Amino acid sequence: MKKCIVLLIAVSMMTLGLTATAADKLVIKSSDVHGDGYPTVEAIKYMGELLDTWTNGRITIQVFGSMQLGGEKEALEQVQVGALEMTRVSVGVVGPIVDEFNAFNLPYVFRSSQHMYNVTDGEIGTELLQKLEKGGLIGLGYMDAGSRSFYNSVRPIKSIDDLDGLKIRVMQNPIFVEMVNAMGGNGIPVAFNELYTAMQTGVVDGAENNPPTVIHQKHYEVAKYYTLTEHLMVPEIFVFSKKVWDTLSETDQLLIRKAAALTVPKERELWKAMVDKALNELSEMGYNVIKEIDKEPFIKATEPVRVEFGSKYLDLIKRIQAVEG
Known part of the structure; x- marks a missing residue:
């Protein structure tokens, strides 16, 4: 080669x-x-x-x-x-x-x-x-850079209804706060270096990130449910x-x-x-990992967020959505 x-x-x-x-x-x-x-x-x-x-x-x-x-x-x-x-x-x-x-x-x-x-x-x-x-x-x-998905300590997220009322840590950006709120949760900005303690003490119920981060930051110690919602791919x-x-x-x-x-x-x-390695490690630890989920309700719920924060890029977003895959 x-x-x-x-x-x-x-x-x-x-x-x-x-x-x-x-x-x-x-x-x-x-x-x-x-x-x-x-x-x-x-x-x-x-x-x-x-x-x-x-x-x-x-x-x-x-x-x-x-x-x-x-x-x-x-x-x-x-x-x-x-x-x-x-x-x-x-x-x-x-x-x-x-x-x-x-x-x-x-x-x-x-x-x-x-x-x-x-x-x-x-x-x-x-x-x-x-x-x-x-x-x-x-x-x-x-x-x-992977995709971001939800993990928490309260219950497995099998549908969008399971997000209802959950306090989810998000990055300090209004887009991500409104994203979680639109899905029925409560988006709470917390500094990343404070997240472990915030989950441990109940300030938040969970967060959203990729599987390797859950492993590297030992968040599996304070949250036991992970669902591949893949709501962000940046x-x-x-x-x-x-x-x-x-x-x-x-x-x-x-x-x-x-x-x-x-x-x-x-x-x-x-x-x-x-x-793949991180997901396998989480499963071996007894972590509840949900890999298959109907994403359509999540996509529909966040449409207002894309419209509000993406108004400047509507033509670009339409072109992106028209691409196959």
């Missing part, structure tokens, strides 16, 4: 009449708030391995995880001015640059993981990445500094884009493996 990839790139460069023999060595510094073992970090390492192999060590990637270079906002600012070559960020961080990315934060904008992939891999995703250039960024691709993106990009040869730009294209499915593969 790797030989085929190398051959493909060689043919592409020959077609363009390009040569990399005289190019300078390039060390791409990349930042991530997560540490070793996390899918986004390991995926960027994989991208580095591809570039290293294809260029005989001329292009490499040095990953700085665990917020060594600051949080997402700080890293993005460094990329914009060319002090850092690359970073992986949540779409919310680039919302001020390309407003349409905020549409991804709305509940049930994506019907499934495959639907999200079809959107981000297609025309819509490409258009949004291209718009990042006005902010000094080259969008290389999207990464899977992709993440990895971006390159346009200031640095413009100094690169077309050959190197081509190589980086090809490596990025192969990194996207690799990260998805790593993410799925981590989620």
Whole structure:
């Protein structure tokens, strides 16, 4: 497989009449708030391995995880001015640059993981990445950050009626408060570092997040019911500094884009493996995990939220919903 990839790139460069023999060595510094073992970090390492192999060590990637270079906002600012070559960020961080990315934060904008992939891999995703250039960024691709689902200590959520009256911790954003309220629950903003204690003391009955987070934060100790409502699927993106990009040869730009294209499915593969592992661990602990649920009532209940907070993006949302998947 790797030989085929190398051959493909060689043919592409020959077609363009390009040569990399005289190019300078390039060390791409990349930042991530997560540490070793996390899918986004390991995926960027994989991208580095591809570039290293294809260029005989001329292009490499040095990953700085665990917020060594600051949080997402700080890293993005460094990329914009060319002090850092690359970073992986949540779409919310680039919302001020390309407003349409905020549409991804709305509940049930994506019907499934495959639907999200079809959107981000297609025309819509490409258009949004291209718009990042006005902010000094080259969008290389999207990464899977999983889906958020409900977990609580009171009762299993088998239908939307089971959410009635439950106090659910949400991120400190009015969209998410109204989302839970629209489903019949009571959305309560709580700082993430206070969530365990809030569930332990009954300030909230539960929360919403992905399965690996329940494991890593030991929330299974204070909540025993998990239902895959998958009400939020918000992709993440990895971006390159346009200031640095413009100094690169077309050959190197081509190589980086090809490596990025192969990194996207690799990260998805790593993410799925981590989620499957977390769900299995929860089941083995005796955790009540409900994987199948009728989502249509949840989707219908949150329509007013999409209309209220997505009024600026209605055309985009219609295009997203028209994509198959």
